[in-house]
Amino acid sequence: MEEKKIKQLIGKTMLEIAEAIETGSFGQKTRVGITILGSEHGSKNLIDGAVLAARNNPDMEVVLIGPKNDSGLETVEVDSEEEMHTKMEELLDSNHISACVTMHYNFPIGVSTVGKVFTPGMGKEMYLATTTGTSSVHRSEAMVKNALHGIITAKSMGLENPTVGILNLDGARQVERALKDLDSRGYAINFAESMRSDGGSVMRGNDLLCGTADVMVTDTLTGNIMMKVFSSFTTGGSYEASGFGYGPGIGEDYERTILILSRASGIPVVANALAYAKDLAKGRLAEKSRTEFQKAKKSGLDEILDSLKETKKAAETAEEVKMPEKETVTGQIAGIDIMDLEDAVQALWKEGIYAESGMGCTGPIVRVNEDKMEDAVKALVKAEFLAG
Incomplete structure (x- = not known):
């Protein structure tokens, strides 16, 4: 039994060493911040979620950004939401924290x-x-x-x-x-x-x-x-009890790892969001x-x-197209966006194929004669209404 315990300990140690080599942390905890002003459930809700996250994630150190408190967690003291977000950005840019969880934060377009x-x-x-x-x-x-x-x-x-x-x-x-x-x-x-x-x-x-x-x-x-x-x-919507929050802001050339919570997020979601932030930072x-x-x-x-964003296709299909002679249309072609549906019908008319628009149980459809299904599909692919 003692030998088995020793082998398990060695195995665990080797895994920790491998992870440390991969992440470059070598025993260092990932520091994740959370702002603690602005919740509909009060600051205590956020602090309790942070304490829970720190307890459940021994590889993470949680840093609170907000008023003084008795949580035992490191706290960077600020008194307003505006000051809180400014301090959060400073802590991220100085690498004091690797990621941060916050609420009501405005990202740039993109x-x-x-x-x-x-x-x-x-x-x-x-x-x-x-x-x-x-x-x-x-x-x-x-x-x-x-x-x-x-x-x-x-x-x-x-x-x-x-x-x-x-x-x-x-x-x-x-x-x-x-x-x-x-x-x-x-x-x-x-x-x-x-x-x-x-x-x-x-x-x-x-x-x-x-x-x-x-x-x-x-x-x-x-x-x-x-x-x-x-x-x-x-x-009932007033307390978010499940999940990991609204996640990290992603965009081309955007470098900060900032994750969003709702003001209605409860303690379990706060804790999960912090763990999500930690894993993203490690990743x-x-x-x-x-x-x-x-x-x-x-x-x-x-x-x-x-x-x-091109409008060429709309311009091409805007021209008046004569409707071919009506036919029985029992063949259905799915996969066309509803916003393109009437233009797709016009594109087929232009090729001499009678078609009608419709709505099937799984979405928009173009209806054609079954004998002309193959030609119709080829025409719609050529006109870029269907993927090839």
Whole structure:
């Protein structure tokens, strides 16, 4: 028995040494800050979450930023939220802390946060990209960037090849085409497959509940609502009791590791958010972000994003097109974004193929004669309404 204990101790020590070599810490704890003013539940709620996180994470040292308290944790004293955020930035920039958790913090345009939740269906962890901030003022461009932000976060957390799904929202098919284009140019994306029978990388409600994808791509406003539902559906919304908070701000050339909490976040979420911040710091989030952006840009990211904002296709399809003779349309073509649906019908008319728009059980569809399905699909791919 004694020999077994010795072997276990040696094994544990070797793992700690290996981790220290990998992270360069050699026994040093990762220092993570948290601002303790601004919660709807009071400063004690945040302090109690910090104490819980410090107790559960022996490799982390928590630094409080706010009023004097009796927690026993290191406290950098400030008296206002404005002063608190200024001090937080100073501590990050001086490397006194490696990451910080805060509330009500304004990121610049181009930076958005990646939340982390427990999905209720299977209890899996899932990254919501994104939940606060704005990646771009252009919706589709923002969602493509959100996907990259989610991948960066997941990789920093140790998922080397995270699966990526796109929530079935307006613009989802356009985003899917852009991401598949980026993938085909060399930036590898591991697309998730919906649990629904018709599959595909565009996710439905069931996929949200079950955590089908490691990274779920959405627009920020939808992601923010989803975070609130996932974290507080058992409490009525006034107290967020589950999950890891709204996550780190990610953006090209953005270096600080700042994670966001809601003012309604409860003690368990505060503790989890601090652990999330610690793991991201150990995973070298800023370094991972630079690397992934460089790889994506090398694969044509900027060109793909520019193409999303072009109006050429709309101008081409705006011309009056004569409708072909009506036919029976029982063939269904899915995968076209609802915002492009009528333009897709016009593109087929231009090719002499009669088509109608419709809405199937999984989203928008173009209806054509079954005998012309193959030609119609080819025409829609050529016109860039479908991915090739």
